[in-house]
Structures are given as C-alpha cells and as structure tokens.
Amino acid sequence: MVKLSGVHVEQVDFSHADLSHFRWFESTIHDCVLDGANCTDWRLWASTVSDSLMTRSSFRGAAMGNSQGGRSSRWVSCVFDRTDLRGALFSHTSVVESSFLNAKLRGAFFERVAMSRVTFVGPMVRVTWDGRRLIDDPREGHLEHVDFSEATFTDTEMYGNRMTDCVLPPGxxxxxxxxxxxxxxxxxxxxxxxxxxxxxxxxxxxxxxxxxxxxxxxxxxxxxxxxxxxxxxxxxxxxxxxxxxxxxxxx
Known part of the structure; x- marks a missing residue:
C-alpha cells in the first residue's frame, strides 16, 4: 500500500504501470496518462484528477472519491474509455466533462454523485445510482447533461437523483x-x-x-x-x- 498526501502529479506517463492499492489524500493528478495501468483498489480523499487518460486501465474495486474535511473528490475532463470499473464506488464525487465509452461497469455504485456533461456508451449491468440524502448529509445526487443514449441498462437502478437534461436509452x-x-x-x-x-x-x-x-x-x-x-x-x-x-x- 502506498499513501500519498498533499502531492501534485502532472504530465506523467503511467502507462501499464502497477499503481494498485494507492491511497491519495488531498492530492491532484493533472494531465497524466494511465493507459493500461493497474489502479485496482485505489482510494481517494478530497483529491482531484483532471485532463487525464484512464483508457484500458483497471480501477476494479476502487473507491473513486471520498470527502474529507467537507471537500469532495473530483474527476474533470477524464477519459474512462474501456476502463475496468467493475465494483468501483463513486461516493460524494463530482465527474465533469468526461467519457465512459465501453467501460466495464458491472456492479459499479454511484452514491450522491454530481455529474455534468458526461457520456456513457455500452453495457451497464447491475449499476446503482443512489442519490438519496442521508440524515446527517444533505448532499444528493445530481445528473446534468448526462448522455446515456447509447448505453444499455440491465438491472441498473437510478433513484434519488435530481436529473437535468439527461438523455436515457430507448425504453x-x-x-x-x-x-x-x-x-x-x-x-x-x-x-x-x-x-x-x-x-x-x-x-x-x-x-x-x-x-x-x-x-x-x-x-x-x-x-x-x-x-x-x-x-x-x-x-x-x-x-x-x-x-x-x-x-x-x-x-
């Protein structure tokens, strides 16, 4: 396990690197390439990843964002095309201007996520989008300008989210x-x-x-x-x- 706190990583090519079990605390990753990287079991707290490529990488079982000190994690202008996100958890996280084209999403869980200008293409099997507020947490999920038109839903649940100008698949x-x-x-x-x-x-x-x-x-x-x-x-x-x-x- 590798723990990193308060670090800034920029313009690094991590293609095919083994980065499994990394723990990121209040850190930033900007303009990096993680093509084919092993990022299984990542954990992020109050961290931001921006302008980065995650194509064909594995984030299987990762916690893609947790809040710390009232600050949420953010993914901005990221490419998750063909990324393995099976069993991944997006919690208290914002995802902006990003794409999930043919990503592996079986069993992924999106909990009170703020998502804007994001595109999904391909199968979504047993994916849960739970935007419901908790008694001690007033935040709720908000999906805005999210395009699911070329996704397919199977046993995929979406409830408790505010939805603004989203496009859903046929049926x-x-x-x-x-x-x-x-x-x-x-x-x-x-x-x-x-x-x-x-x-x-x-x-x-x-x-x-x-x-x-x-x-x-x-x-x-x-x-x-x-x-x-x-x-x-x-x-x-x-x-x-x-x-x-x-x-x-x-x-």
Missing part, C-alpha cells in the same frame, strides 16, 4: 418527482387483485420508506419489468406512468 424513462409518483401509484393499485399489482405493491412498499427528496427522479426500464414479471407487469407499470407522470416541460 428507459425518467419519472420526475419520484416520491410523489410512488405514493400516487401505490394508491392507484390499492385493491387490485392481480399478480402484477401484487408485485408492484411490494416494489412500492419497499421504495417508499426512503424515496429521496421530492424533486428527485426515478428511472424506469421496461425490459427489467419484462424479465421480472412479464408483459402484464411491464404493461401495468407503463399504464401507471402514462397516468401519473408529470407532463413534460418540453413544448
């Missing part, structure tokens, strides 16, 4: 004011005696205790409902969304 729908939708949808199916409604009641009852802020969004992927409960479940959820989702602001 995936944003539900603004998610907590209000959950309450109204739960009331709408009260008393319905179908397998689909029973499954939906179970889902809503699990989601309602910690739904996120009133301004946060849910994301619905019809394919996940098809896999879980078939056409009946997916169709009933689509009906509830058509009935209860707030109208779009678009003209």
């Amino acid at each position: 995936v729908v944003e539900i603004p004011s998610g907590p209000a939708f959950l309450r109204e949808a739960r009331r709408a199916i009260e008393g319905e005696d179908t397998v689909a409604s029973e499954l939906l009641r179970s889902f809503f009852d699990q989601s309602l205790p910690m739904p996120g802020s009133e301004s946060s969004s849910l994301v619905h992927n019809r394919n996940d409902y098809l896999d879980y409960g078939g056409e009946e479940l997916a169709d009933r959820m689509d009906e509830l969304i058509a009935l209860l989702r707030p109208p779009s602001d678009e003209s």
